[in-house]
Amino acid sequence: MIRVVVSTAVIDLAAELAALERDGAVASFTGLVRGDDGVATLELEHYPGATEAALGQLAEAASARWSLTAATIVHRVGPMAPGERIVFVGTCAPHRGAALEACAFLIDRLKTDAPFWKRETVNGAARWVEARDSDDVAATRWE
Amino acid sequence: MRLLYFAWVRERVGVGEEEVTPPASVTTVAELVAWRAAASERHAAAFAEPARLRAAVDQAFVPLDATFAGAREVAIFPPVTGG
Known part of the structure; x- marks a missing residue:
């Protein structure tokens, strides 16, 4: 079962985790907005249609590679405050190894393969967040 | 053909999309x-550093040297920063 959601709605962690409980092992990653350097607001822009397609392809790839029972990717878009959940990745498999590895794969590849852009506001001034080389390195380890 | 812009590329150009007919x-x-x-000063500013641009043809990521023959939609944007 694959579930991909791109939405402005708050991520319901309990509901997402419960929906994944379909086999022996569930692994998950939750990303929260950091308030580093006085960030007051983080806004996520995305490429409607292409975003959902990219996330769906990643979930399909992970499901095939690790024989997952279920995979969920929920990514929030629009304005968010520090401490709010921005992304949730969850996997379910018969055993922990596959669930944990697939979860790490999904969050690493999501950062480089899906069309999202972060804009942060600090002291009333907005700036686009620069991509990090370390994210590219993390994504390539799964090739 | 539809040309889409995102993030600071969109801001610099001043619009999120435009209909264009490139020469053969x-x-x-x-x-x-x-x-x-060459279309305007805003376009020139947005596209001044091609090394900072990424692209998608009909919603699939491609390198900038990819062709777009027959495409309905090409998107130009900065490196992605989701997650």
């Missing part, structure tokens, strides 16, 4: 960007 000599995304850069 323009076949790759890089050539499309160079051709469009």
Whole structure:
């Protein structure tokens, strides 16, 4: 079962985790907005249609590679405050190894393969967040 | 053909999308960007550093030297920063 959601709605962690409980092992990653350097607001822009397609392809790839029972990717878009959940990745498999590895794969590849852009506001001034080389390195380890 | 812009590329150009008809000599995304850069000062500013641009043809990520023959939609944007 694959579930991909791109939405402005708050991520319901309990509901997402419960929906994944379909086999022996569930692994998950939750990303929260950091308030580093006085960030007051983080806004996520995305490429409607292409975003959902990219996330769906990643979930399909992970499901095939690790024989997952279920995979969920929920990514929030629009304005968010520090401490709010921005992304949730969850996997379910018969055993922990596959669930944990697939979860790490999904969050690493999501950062480089899906069309999202972060804009942060600090002291009333907005700036686009620069991509990090370390994210590219993390994504390539799964090739 | 529809040309889409996102993030600071969109802000610099001033619009999120435009309908364009590139000349037949323009076949790759890089050539499309160079051709469009001549459209206005805003386009020139957005496309001044092609090394900072990424692209998608019909919603699939491609390198800038990819061709877009027959595409309905090409998107130009900065490196992605989701997650």
